[in-house]
Amino acid sequence: MDTLETATTSVPDKLNTTAHMSFDRVRSSVVGPAVAGEGGFAHYSMESRFRDEMFHGDGTLRPAAQQLGTAFNNATSEQLMQLHDGVRRQFLHEGITFTVIGKKEVTEQIIPIDCVPRVLTDSEWDHIDQGLRQRLHALNLFLKDIYHEGWSLRDGIVPHELVLGCPQYRMEMLDTKVPHDIYVSVCGTDIVRTHDGFSVLEDNLRVPSGVSYMLACRAAIKQAMPRLYRAHNVREVLPYPGQLYSQLASLATWTQRPRIAVLTPGRYSSAYYEHAFLAGEMGAELVEGRDMVVHDGLVYMRTVSGLKRVDVIYRRVNDEFLDPVTFRSDSLLGVPGLFHAYRMGNVIIANAPGTGVADDKALYAYVPKLIRYFLSEEPILSNVETYLCRTTEGLTYTLENLDRLVVKEVGGSGGYGMLVGPHASAKEKRDFSKRLRSDPANFISQPTLALSRAPCFVGGKIVPRHVDVRPFVLRGRKETWVAPGGLCRVALRQGSLVVNSSQGGGCKDLWIINENERSA
Amino acid sequence: MLSRAAGDFYWMGRYFERAEHTARLLDRHLAHLVDRPVDVLAHGWRILYAALGQPPPISPTETGNAEAFLVPDAFALAAHLIEDTENHDSIIQSWTKARENAKQLRPWLPVRVWTCLNDGFLWLQNCNFTEYWGQGPNRLPAGVVDRLRHLSGVIKARMSRDNAWRFFELGRFVERLQLQTALLQAWSCPSNKKSQIWAGLLHVCAAYEAYCRTYSMMIQPEQALAFLIANPEIPYSLSFSIRSVQLLLSGIDPAGGRHPRRAPHRHALRLAAAIETNSQASADEADTRDFLEDFAEDCRTLHDRIIAEYIHYSLEQGLPS
Numbered sequence: 001m002d003t004l005e006t007a008t009t010s011v012p013d014k015l016n017t018t019a020h021m022s023f024d025r026v027r028s029s030v031v032g033p034a035v036a037g038e039g040g041f042a043h044y045s046m047e048s049r050f051r052d053e054m055f056h057g058d059g060t061l062r063p064a065a066q067q068l069g070t071a072f073n074n075a076t077s078e079q080l081m082q083l084h085d086g087v088r089r090q091f092l093h094e095g096i097t098f099t100v101i102g103k104k105e106v107t108e109q110i111i112p113i114d115c116v117p118r119v120l121t122d123s124e125w126d127h128i129d130q131g132l133r134q135r136l137h138a139l140n141l142f143l144k145d146i147y148h149e150g151w152s153l154r155d156g157i158v159p160h161e162l163v164l165g166c167p168q169y170r171m172e173m174l175d176t177k178v179p180h181d182i183y184v185s186v187c188g189t190d191i192v193r194t195h196d197g198f199s200v201l202e203d204n205l206r207v208p209s210g211v212s213y214m215l216a217c218r219a220a221i222k223q224a225m226p227r228l229y230r231a232h233n234v235r236e237v238l239p240y241p242g243q244l245y246s247q248l249a250s251l252a253t254w255t256q257r258p259r260i261a262v263l264t265p266g267r268y269s270s271a272y273y274e275h276a277f278l279a280g281e282m283g284a285e286l287v288e289g290r291d292m293v294v295h296d297g298l299v300y301m302r303t304v305s306g307l308k309r310v311d312v313i314y315r316r317v318n319d320e321f322l323d324p325v326t327f328r329s330d331s332l333l334g335v336p337g338l339f340h341a342y343r344m345g346n347v348i349i350a351n352a353p354g355t356g357v358a359d360d361k362a363l364y365a366y367v368p369k370l371i372r373y374f375l376s377e378e379p380i381l382s383n384v385e386t387y388l389c390r391t392t393e394g395l396t397y398t399l400e401n402l403d404r405l406v407v408k409e410v411g412g413s414g415g416y417g418m419l420v421g422p423h424a425s426a427k428e429k430r431d432f433s434k435r436l437r438s439d440p441a442n443f444i445s446q447p448t449l450a451l452s453r454a455p456c457f458v459g460g461k462i463v464p465r466h467v468d469v470r471p472f473v474l475r476g477r478k479e480t481w482v483a484p485g486g487l488c489r490v491a492l493r494q495g496s497l498v499v500n501s502s503q504g505g506g507c508k509d510l511w512i513i514n515e516n517e518r519s520a
Numbered sequence: 521m522l523s524r525a526a527g528d529f530y531w532m533g534r535y536f537e538r539a540e541h542t543a544r545l546l547d548r549h550l551a552h553l554v555d556r557p558v559d560v561l562a563h564g565w566r567i568l569y570a571a572l573g574q575p576p577p578i579s580p581t582e583t584g585n586a587e588a589f590l591v592p593d594a595f596a597l598a599a600h601l602i603e604d605t606e607n608h609d610s611i612i613q614s615w616t617k618a619r620e621n622a623k624q625l626r627p628w629l630p631v632r633v634w635t636c637l638n639d640g641f642l643w644l645q646n647c648n649f650t651e652y653w654g655q656g657p658n659r660l661p662a663g664v665v666d667r668l669r670h671l672s673g674v675i676k677a678r679m680s681r682d683n684a685w686r687f688f689e690l691g692r693f694v695e696r697l698q699l700q701t702a703l704l705q706a707w708s709c710p711s712n713k714k715s716q717i718w719a720g721l722l723h724v725c726a727a728y729e730a731y732c733r734t735y736s737m738m739i740q741p742e743q744a745l746a747f748l749i750a751n752p753e754i755p756y757s758l759s760f761s762i763r764s765v766q767l768l769l770s771g772i773d774p775a776g777g778r779h780p781r782r783a784p785h786r787h788a789l790r791l792a793a794a795i796e797t798n799s800q801a802s803a804d805e806a807d808t809r810d811f812l813e814d815f816a817e818d819c820r821t822l823h824d825r826i827i828a829e830y831i832h833y834s835l836e837q838g839l840p841s
Contacts, residue, residue, distance in 0.1 A: 092642070093635045095623070267624055280627030291524050293835055300838075302523040304683060304830040305774055307838040 040073040043461040051195050052464065053118050053454035064121045064515055069455075071228055072116060077460060084115045084457050087220040096216045097273050111213055112506030114456045117221055118467060118488045122235065125512045128191060128198060129482045131381030132473050134371060136187050136480065139205065139358045141374040143183040147173045147354065157373045158366045162390075165441070166363065167411060168206075168356030170319060172326055176343055178352050179251050180477045185350035186244070186314070187473045188487075191381070193452040199382045201449075201468065203367070205351060205359040207316045210487040211240060211472050212274035213507050215281075218485070221509040235484035235512040240472065241281030243483075247476030248312045251348045258311035258348075260284040261292070261301060265317050265333045275316050284314070289321075294337030297344045312348040313338075319353045327353075361410040361444050362388055384449060390441040398445040399436060402429050405445040406497075407436065420497060422448050451497055456490055456508065466491045468499050469510055485510045521683040525628055527831040528621040529684050533691025535618035536668060539611045541699045542572060542601055543664040548724045550658035553594055564717070565597055570706035571699075572601070574609060595653060602660060603649050611664055615641050630678040633671075640667040686768045687830075693764045694823055697791075700725070700748070700756055701816045708745055708809055715739040721748070725756040745808060750799035758815070759799075762792045765822070772830070784825040791818055 048057055054065040061069040072080070091110050145152050146163050153160050163169055188208025190201040218237055222229050245260065252258035262284050264275035279286035285301060292301045292310060300307035315322065321331040326339035341347045357363065365386040368379040387394040387405075398405060402421050409417040419432045436443055453464035471486035488510040489499035499505040549564050556564070569576045577600050578593065604610045619641045622629060644664065652660040679685045707721050718739045722728040731739070731747055752759045769785040781789070798811045 093639055094631065095634065095638050262627075267620070272623070273626070276624070276626035280629075284627070285522050286525070286624075286627045287522060288524065291522055295835065295839065302833075302838060304521050304523055304526045304687075304772065306840060307835070308840075 040075065041069075041455065041462055043463055044455060045464065047453075047464075050450050050464070050466070051193060051452040053120075053193075053452055053467065062119075064119045064513060067231060068117065068119060068228065068511075071225075072455070072462065080115070080457055080462070081460060083224055086224045087113050087115045090220040090223065091216065094216070095273065096213065111216075112492055113217055113220060114458075114465075114490055114492070114506055114508040115221070115224065116455045116457055116462065117509040117511045118454045118469075119232075119511045119513060122512055122514045124198075125235070125484065127380065128471060129484075131198075131200075131379070132187075132189055132471060132482050133480050134375065134377060134380050135189065135200065135203065135367065136184060136473050136475060138367070138371040138374045139187075139203065140181065140183050140475065142370050143352075143355060143358055144178070144181050145374075146357065147178075148175060152370065152373060155373070157369050158363065162360075162362055162366075163357060166357045166360050168319070168354065168360060170354035170357075172339060173352070173354035177345065179253075179345065179348055182251060182350075182475050182477070183352040183355050184358070185247060185251065185475050187475070188470045189473070190468055190470050191486075192384070192449055192468045194450050197382070199384050199449075200364075200367075201384055202361065202364060203359040204470075205355045206318065207271075207351070208470070208472065209271040209274055209316075210470050210489075210507075211483070212277040214470075214472070214483070214485060214487040214510075215240060215277075217487075217507055217509040229511075232511055232513045235514075237483050237485040240483050241278060243474055243481045244278065244314070245282040245284070247474040247479075247481065248314055248348070248350055250477040251350065252311040253477070255311055259301075259309060260312040260314060261287045261310045263287055263289070263292075263313050263315040263317050265321070269316070271316065278314070285310075287313075289317070289332065289334045292335045292338075294335060294341050297341050297346050299335065299338060299341050299347045310347060312350065314350050319356060322349070322353060361386075361408055361412070362390065362441075365444070384446050387445045389436055389443040389445065394445070395436065395440045398443070399433055401445075402433065404448060406448050407432060407443055407445045409442055410444055411442075418498075420448065423495075423497075448497070451491075454488075454490070454508070456492065456506075458492060458494075463494070465494075466497050466499065467508070484512050521687075523831050523833075525625060526683060526687045527827070528624045529628070529687035530691035530694075530826070530831070532618045532621035532625065533688040533693075534695040535614045535621065535691075536671070537692040537695035538609065538699065539614035539618070540665060540668045541696070541703075542609070542611050542614070543661040543668065544724050545571065545703075546598060546601055546661040547658045547665055548720055550594065550598060550661060552720075553657050560714070560716070561594070563712075564720070565593075567706050567709075567712065567717075571703040572609060573702055574607070576600075577607075594657060598653070598657065598661075599649055602664070603644075611661075612644055615644055625684075628684045632678050633675055636671050636674045640671060643667065681771075683772055686771050690765060690768045690772070690826065693761045693768065694819065694826065696756065697758060697761045697765070697819045697822070698816065700758055700761065701812055701819060704745060704748060704758075705809070705812045705816065708741075708805070708812065710805070713741055715741070718744045725754065727751070727754045727756065730754055742805065742808075746799060749808075749812075750795055759792070759795050762788060762795060766792060782829055784822060784829050787818070787822050787825050791815070791822065794818070 046052060046055060046057065046059055054062060054069050056062055091113050097110055142152060152158055153163060184205045186208060188204040188210060190204070191198050192201050214237060248260055249258050260282060262275050262279040264272060264286060266272070266288050269275065276286055287301055292299055293307065299310045301310050317333050320328045321333040323334045323336060323338040324331040325336045327334070339353065342349050364383065365388060368383055371377060371379045387397050389395045389398050398407060405421045407419040407421070412418060419428060421429070451466040451468060454467045455462045456465040458465065467488055467490050469486045469488050472483045474481045488508045490506045490508055491497055491499045492506045493504045496504065545568050549568055553561065565576065576597060578596055600607055600610065602611045605612060607613060619637060622634060622637050626634060647660065649660065675688070715738065718741050719728060722731050722739065722744055725748055727748060730753065731744060734747070735743055748754065749758045751757045752763060754760055766785070766788045769788055773782050773785060794815065
C-alpha cells in the first residue's frame, strides 16, 4: 500500500528515538495525536486494567512496536482507510470466507481482517513455543494412556468419570494401535495474555481450524505493506502447508509417496474455505465421504481413472460422522468401513478418533497435573483458573459469583452456549443458573479475564480491542513443529471479549520479530 | 483426478458456456432494438427463447402493437435472462452455479482463475441493470461476454493441460453442442426465411465473415445452416465442437484414445460421423430438421455416458485390476 509505505519511509532512521519522542508527550489516559492532523492514535484510549500489546501503560510504544506504531501514527486517516480497504478487498476477491449456518439460511461471510499487525518478540514466542510442545507431548501420552493401560485414571490424576463419561471418549479406540502413538498431529491452542502473562484458554485437538486465515492475513498484509514487513524481519509462517504435508506423510511408513486426502464435510461446512485451501497448498485431494470406498480393508478414492488407494486422511469431519458402520449410522459424511481399515493399520487418520476427550473443557483443568504426571516437568504455560461445576464446591462458587465469571459448556465451541457474567443481563443469568443446576456436569466456569488489547482499525480510527492468539502445532513421526505465528483473533465489538468469527470477531496478522535483528 | 472434482470442472464448463451463449444472443439481439421492425424483433425474442429452451415470462410484443411497448418488453425480457435469480438459466444463475462448482475446486484452480471468476461474479451481482440499460440495452450482455472471454483467457494462460482443464473444456463443448443444436433447430423453422435473421445467427456464431468469404453476402438459409453444422473451422459449429470433444476424450482416456476406446469416446466418434454423413447427403430442409432432432438426442446421451464412465461408476468397475 503505497501511501502508508510512503508514510513509513518518511520516518527518520533513528526510529526508536523519534517514536518515543512522539508518544512521550502523552502522559494522560489518552494517547493523543503525536503528529498533527487526523489519523494515527488520536482516538486510542488506554485502560490500566488491560495490558496493551503496543503501548506501555504510560502511553509510550513498546520497543518491539516502535517502528510499526510510528508508521501508523504518522499515517493520515485516508491512508489508513486505503490500507484497510486494500487488505479487505484482497479477502473479498479471493473469497476468504466462513459459512454461518443460521436457522433459515446459510450465508457466506468474509472474515473481517484488521490491518494493524500485532507484534510479539521472539523471546516471548519461544516461551509459547516451548509450552505448546510440552503440552502436546503430555496430551498425546495421556490419550495413549486412557485408551490402553489407564494409569492416569488408576493413579487418580484425572477422575474416571470425567474421562469415561466424556461424550468425546470413544470406546472403539480402546486398545487400538495408533501409528507411532501420535493421536494428535494437528493442534490449535488458544492463548490469551493478561498482566500476569500468557495462559492457555483451551486446546483444540479434534479439527482445529483457522490456519488458512492466518496464512491469508499474512499474504494480505505482506502485499499491503511490503517495506514495513521487510523491515521487521518477521518470522515466516508460510511453510505451514509444506510442514503439514511432511508431518502427515511421515506417519505412513508403508510407502515412499503416500497419497494424502483432506476429508471435508462439504461446501456447507463453516471452514470449507480452509479445507480447500489446505488441500490445494499441500497438493492433496480434497475428498468428501462419498468420494471414498473401503474394499478389503483398504481405503480408495474414486478418480476418473478408477479407484486409487488413500494412505493418509487429514480429516476435518468430527469423530461421530467418520464412519456410519462404527459411529453414527445416519452419517452421510463418512466412509463405511473406514474405522475398520484404520484399526487394521491400512490408513492414517489425523487426528485420531477420540482425541476430543483431551480438549474437553472440564479436562482442561487437569492438564497441568497431566504434564507433571507424564513428563515430570512443571507446565511452562499456565492454565486459566477453572471451576468444575460437576463438583459441589465448583457449582456453589459459580452460582454465587455468576456476575464475575465466564461460564462455558464443556463441549461447546465457537463462542456459543457461554455466559459472560459481567456483560449478561439479570434474565440471562437467571436462565443460566437454571441450566447450571439442572446439568452441572456440563459446565465449567472461569474468571472473566482482562484479555490484552491491541490497536485495531475500526470505524475509520484506531481503537483498542481485545485479542487472543491460536498458534498451530504439528506432530509427525519424528518431530514437532510450531508455526512461528498464529491466528490472532480480535473481538471487534467494543468491550467484547468474544473473539470467534461467528460472534463478531475478526483476525489480524501476528508478527514474531527479533528485536535485535530488525533492519532499519 | 478425483471423479467428483472432474464432475465439478465439467459442470463449471457447462455453466460458463451457458452464460456466454445467452449473453452472446442477447448482445446481438439488443444491439438492434433501435433499427429493426417490431415484428422482426418480436419474432427474434420468440426464437431466442426457443433456442434457450425456455418459455418467455411475458408474451413478446405481437405484430401491430404500438412501438411504445417494445422497449419495455425488451427491458423485462432482458432482465429475465440476465439478472433474474428465479430463472434457473439466467446469466446470473449460470454464473452463480459455475462459482459454486469453482468453490469446490479451489485446490485445483489457480488463484488467478478463481479471483477472476469471483470478481466477475461480484461485478455482475452488484451491477445495476437499469443503469446499464440506460447506457445502451446491450451494454450489460456485451460486458458479460467480455468478462467471460477474459476469464477464458486467464484459464488458458494459467491452467496446465491436465484432466482438470480437459473436463472443464469437455463441459464447455458438450454444452456448446447442445445449445448450438437447439439454436439451429429454433432458427431452421419454416417461417424463418429472412436473410437478415440468418445473418444475425451467423454473427452470433462468429461465422458471418467466414461465410461471406466462402459464399457471398447474400445469405442462403440452407447454406448458412449447413455451414454452421459442418464447417470444422468455425468455433461455434457442431463439427468444430464434436472434434474438440473427441480430442479432449482422447486425452482423458488412459489409453490416449487408442483402442479399445471408452463409451463416451465411441459415441463422440459416431456423432462426428453423423455430421459428415449429413453434410455429404443432399438433404432437404425436413431432413436437416430430423438430423438436428436426432443429434440433440445423441448429445444428451453423450453427456450421460461421460457421467457414467468417469463420474458415477460402480465399485466393481473402478477397482484396480
